[in-house]
Amino acid sequence: MTDDTRSFNASDRPEFLPAEGPHPGWGSPSGGPSPQYRQQGPDFVQSPDFIQSQHPTDPFGDQYGQPPGPPPPVNAYGMGPAWAPPPGAPPARPDERKGPRSGLMVLLAVIIALLAGGAGAYGTYLLTGSSSGLDPNYAIPTTPAGSTARPPESVAGVASRVLPSVVSLEVRGGSESGTGSGFLIKGGYIVTNNHVVAVASAGGEIRIKFSNRRSTTARIVGRDPNSDIAVVKPEETFGSPEVALGNSDSMVVGDPVIAIGSPLGLTGTVTTGIVSSLNRPVEAGGESGRDSALINAIQTDAAINPGNSGGPLVNAAGEVIGVNSAIATLNGGSPLGQQTGSIGLGFAIPVNQVRRIAEELITTGSARTSRIGISIDQQYQGQGVRIAAQAERGIEPVTPDGPADKAGLRPGDVILEVDGQPVSDSRELIVTIRSKAPGDKVVFKYQRAGSERTATVTIGAAPAPSAQPS
Incomplete structure (x- = not known):
């Protein structure tokens, strides 16, 4: 016996020991003390003195009253048909006939189905198709017309x-x-x-x-x-x-x-x-x-x-x-300069x-074309738009008694803003004035002698040309 042998307790295996007192078929033939059970590793085995004292009619013998054979080796898996498998051992299964696994069977079934489908499709093509690829029964389904109403x-x-x-x-x-x-x-x-x-x-x-x-x-x-x-x-x-x-x-x-x-x-x-x-x-x-x-x-x-x-x-x-x-x-990418x-x-x-x-x-x-009555210095490169400083070709820089003159603008003044909108060149000033209607009042911010000033200008108009309907 090994060092881990311990006395068997009835509570450990209740199905093999009576709860209390003698029981027919259990104990020694003379009514002496019951045989001892010892635990060996995961399994329980009978002590030698119990085996030798068995009665010929002991239920652990065979049907002829002969005592059972020697116990199997300690720690062996399985203790005979009358013993349960040891803890942790795989459960005993009856012999089964070995054959293909279920996964292999499914794979074979899928392959067979695909082959059958391909063969059927090819057979259908041979029966209905033609070598030209034409199908007289071919049609693309139409989609029902939806509503054309839009929010x-x-x-x-x-x-x-x-x-x-x-x-x-x-x-x-x-x-x-x-x-x-x-x-x-x-x-x-x-x-x-x-x-x-x-x-x-x-x-x-x-x-x-x-x-x-x-x-x-x-x-x-x-x-x-x-x-x-x-x-x-x-x-x-x-x-x-x-x-x-x-x-x-x-x-x-x-x-x-x-x-x-x-x-x-x-x-x-x-x-x-x-x-x-x-x-x-x-x-x-x-x-x-x-x-x-x-x-x-x-x-x-x-x-x-x-x-x-x-x-x-x-x-x-x-x-x-x-x-x-x-x-x-x-224009660079088109021939002959075309737009x-x-x-x-x-x-x-x-x-x-x-x-x-x-x-x-x-x-x-x-x-009518809106005007304020000034000439612009086209050579000026600074901030804003400068009124010409002197007459050119007989035209005064600020038209006498014109809208700018009445507002106090003078030759050489630099116009910076019109109604809070900055102007950076003469084109911006011209389109800003033309977008106004004659009679509109606008506020000019301008610079004179290094100081900024404001003036309110009433937009005028150039003389209207004669009517030219056709």
Whole structure:
């Protein structure tokens, strides 16, 4: 026996020992003390003196009353059919017939299914296909048509409201011709750019095409090269609605805008973008280089191309906030110096200026150009814009009794701001003044002899040219 042998306690194996007192078939034949059990490792074995004293009818003998054989070796796994397996040993299992594992059976089933499917498909192809690859029964399922209704505040909703008021113009005059865009306003008039209709000013022809594909001729009511605005009157409007005019002073950088027109003759084209900048001095239009229209433009990244000129730039409410007039282009990459398309730099005349010019053109046939009566020193390179110091070609630097003279401006003064907006060059000053209406009061901040001063100037106007309707 080893050192870990300990006396067996009845509570350790209750199924083998009686709870108390003698029991038939247990103990010695003479009624003496019961045999001793000892624990050997994980198993229990009988002591030798117990085995020798067994009665022939002892239930641990075989069926012939013979005592059982010697006990199995200590620590062996399994103690015969009458003994439980030792703790921690794998449970005894009856002999099983070995065969393929279940995972292998599943894999074989999948392979067989794939082979069967491929064979079936190939058989179907042989029965129904043709060597040309044509299938007379082939058809692509159709998708049911959805609703075309869109929210009124969406781009599609705004476009559907404004498009009926937008027209395209085909203009001919002498050997020149061109196309442009315009929009219908109150009274059946159409607003467009001066440079769109200028070629027809000397007896040419203008044809207006509406969104309903009906067309008619039109005549020029009035045009203003200085603002690049013109108004024409079509013979018929075919019931087309007038567009709503907004307020361009309420626009801020980042506002969404929509440009509508006929770029390259493609009528009813809609593009979207944002207001990229405000008060951008831009030179637009011009008649064969003779006229220079400086505008205080709204800059946008909405795609504007040749043919968009004169079309509306509208806000998210569908109101016109500008007239598309100019684009910046890159000439280096095109042959023969031809202009390229939109590069995301488009410019529109603010509608507040357009409204005033259109009213004057319709009422008088001409428009006044805002002035303050000064000559600018083009050689000055410092901050702001300097009034010329002396007369040039008989023209005084400050027109006597003109708006600037009445406000106290003098030759050599340097204008720094107009209504709080800094001016850095003569172009900025000119477009700022032209964007104002005659009679408007503006505050000038200027510098004289090293000190800054302010003056309130009432905007005047240059003498209006004679009316030139056609």
